[in-house]
Amino acid sequence: MKAVVLENFGGPENLKFSDFPDPKPQQGEVLVRVRACALNHLDLWVRGGLPGYKIRFPHILGCDVAGEIAALGPGVSGLKVGARVAVAPGRSCGKCRYCSEGLDNLCAEYGIIGAQGGPGGYAQYLCVGERYILPAPDSFSFEDLAAYPLTYLTAWHMLVTLGGLKPGQSVLVLGAGSGVGVAAIQIAKHFQAKVIAVSTSQQKLDKALKLGADAGICSPPQDIVKEARRLTGGEMIDIAFEHVGLATFESSLKSLKKGGRLVTCGATTGYSIPLDLRYVFSRELKILGDYMGTLGELKTVSELIASGKLKPVIDKIFPLEDARQAHEYMAARKNFGKIVLRVD
Numbered sequence: 001m002k003a004v005v006l007e008n009f010g011g012p013e014n015l016k017f018s019d020f021p022d023p024k025p026q027q028g029e030v031l032v033r034v035r036a037c038a039l040n041h042l043d044l045w046v047r048g049g050l051p052g053y054k055i056r057f058p059h060i061l062g063c064d065v066a067g068e069i070a071a072l073g074p075g076v077s078g079l080k081v082g083a084r085v086a087v088a089p090g091r092s093c094g095k096c097r098y099c100s101e102g103l104d105n106l107c108a109e110y111g112i113i114g115a116q117g118g119p120g121g122y123a124q125y126l127c128v129g130e131r132y133i134l135p136a137p138d139s140f141s142f143e144d145l146a147a148y149p150l151t152y153l154t155a156w157h158m159l160v161t162l163g164g165l166k167p168g169q170s171v172l173v174l175g176a177g178s179g180v181g182v183a184a185i186q187i188a189k190h191f192q193a194k195v196i197a198v199s200t201s202q203q204k205l206d207k208a209l210k211l212g213a214d215a216g217i218c219s220p221p222q223d224i225v226k227e228a229r230r231l232t233g234g235e236m237i238d239i240a241f242e243h244v245g246l247a248t249f250e251s252s253l254k255s256l257k258k259g260g261r262l263v264t265c266g267a268t269t270g271y272s273i274p275l276d277l278r279y280v281f282s283r284e285l286k287i288l289g290d291y292m293g294t295l296g297e298l299k300t301v302s303e304l305i306a307s308g309k310l311k312p313v314i315d316k317i318f319p320l321e322d323a324r325q326a327h328e329y330m331a332a333r334k335n336f337g338k339i340v341l342r343v344d
Contacts, residue, residue, distance in 0.1 A: 003123035004323040004341075005058040009049035012327040017320070020060070023119075023127040025073030030128050032087060035142035037121035037320075038064035039330050039339040040150055040179065041268055046115050047327065053116045061323075062120030062341070063089040063112050065128075066136065066145030076130050086145040086302070088132040089153075090292050091117040105157075105292045112150075112292065121146075122323055124343055134298070137306050147312035147338040148183070150292070152301045155183035157293030158241060158263040160191070167192040169238035172228060172255055174248045176213065177204035177336040180265065182313045184241045185213050190309060193238075196231055198224060198248070207336045211313070224251035239263065246270030258283045265290040313337030319344065 003020040025031045043061045046053060065087040069079055092099050092107035099107050114120020136145050159165045171188040175181045176197035188195045189212040197208035198217045205216035217227040228237055236257035242249060245267025253262055253275075262285065280287065304310045315335035318326040320343045330339050 001124040002320070003060055004320060006047055006055075006061055007058055009047065009055075012047070012324040012331075014047065015324045015327065017323070020058070020123060023125055025071055025076075025127050027074045028076060028130050029073040030069055030076055030079060030130055030133055031071040031073070032065065032067045032085060032126045032128050033070040034065055034121050034124055034126050034343045035067040036065075036146035036343060037062040037341045038146040038150075038179070039326055039341070040064060041266065041330070042112065042115055042150075044327060044331060050115075055116070060119040060122050061114045062122040063114040064146045064148075064150050065089075065113070065121035065126060066142045067126075067343070069133075070125065073127075079130065079133060084136045084138060084140075084142070084145070086134040086136050086149055087113070087121070087126070087128050088134055088295055088298050089113055089117075089150045090295065090298075091129075091132070094131075102294055102296050104294050110291075121343075122320065122341065131295070134302050143314055143317055143340045143342065144312045146340055147179075147314050148301070148305050148310070149298060151179040151338070152183040152187070152305070152310060152312075153293040153298045154265050154290060155180050155187050155241070156297055156301050158265055158288075158290045159184060159187050159239065161293065161297065162288045162290060163239045163261050163263050165191050165193060165239060168194070170194045170196065170232055170235070172196050172198060172224075172237045172240045172252060173208075173213070174198045174240070174242050174244045174252060175268070176208040176216070177201060178243070179335075179338045180243055181241070182208075182211065182337045183310075185211050186310050188241075190304070194232075196228060196237070204336050219248075219251075224248065225254045228255035236260065243267070244269050246273055249273040250275075253279070253285065253287075256283070256285055259285070261286040261288060263288045263290055314340055316340075317342050
């Protein structure tokens with residue numbers, strides 16, 4: 001098969017479009033003919049080298065995959081060759097206490113395909129465990145199907161499961177133009193929350209407002225804390241949806257009302273942040289870390305996607321062989337929504 005292979009850690013020049021051995025489905029696995037694979041910042045981080053991630057070269061990136069079933073491995077039932085599917089990106093042992101309680105993202109063996117959870121979708125074929133197959137409606141393009149699993153699951157887990165989002169509450173969405181930021185805006189509006197989007201780009205803020213955000217903060221030059229106070233009439237924010245890190249974390253925290261929650265899943269601008277604990281405990285603030293979400297949550301998200309209540313947003317589509325250019329485009333932060341590789 002054809003695949004984009006990561007030959008070593010470093011820049012996008014280490015991505016090579018080449019031939020790679022065809023995978024063969026084992027017991028309980030399905031062979032998926034990949035038709036689309038969306039990019040995530042995780043792809044860039046893995047490419048650059050992440051401490052603790054045991055990657056064997058050559059490696060295939062890509063955790064957001066959609067396609068059609070090409071073959072069924074031994075023991076697989078209830079699925080049909082030719083069916084359109086999306087693929088759950090997380091992998092767990094399925095046996096430990098966390099897995100048995102439906103908290104598979106806390107499993108000690110949890111990993112994400114294309115990262116530390118096995119090969120990903122920058123390829124024509126991918127073997128997938130039967131339980132990670134997500135049925136997909138025929139009305140969706142493969143690109144749309146690839147554009148939702150990781151980011152919408154992450155945003156759901158952050159806002160709903162960890163943040164306890166309720167109708168009428170206020171949500172500050174940092175990095176509103178990113179894939180996970182776009183997902184957060186839609187999920188928050190699905191819960192009838194007031195959404196304040198934050199971006200360094202006024203153009204992206206305009207798109208966020210069209211998507212449903214109630215207000216926007218362009219920072220810089222606008223001050224996030226002052227604008228949050230003004231836009232909420234002094235009440236401040238219930239939930240800060242944070243994944244930017246160093247550049248915005250302190251402002252996100254100071255935008256919270258007493259008892260507010262900051263949920264974070266990333267640190268694209270730096271992971272070491274100043275933190276005055278007195279401010280945290282005196283206001284009873286909560287800082288909650290997110291690592292993806294559960295398979296059960298993803299099935300809930302998939303139902304909302306299928307019903308049209310949540311809609312993937314795609315910024316640009318590249319052919320698979322142009323994965324290097326797609327990485328460069330994402331690194332330049334040009335996108336509003338998802339960047340997708342089309343696999344022909």
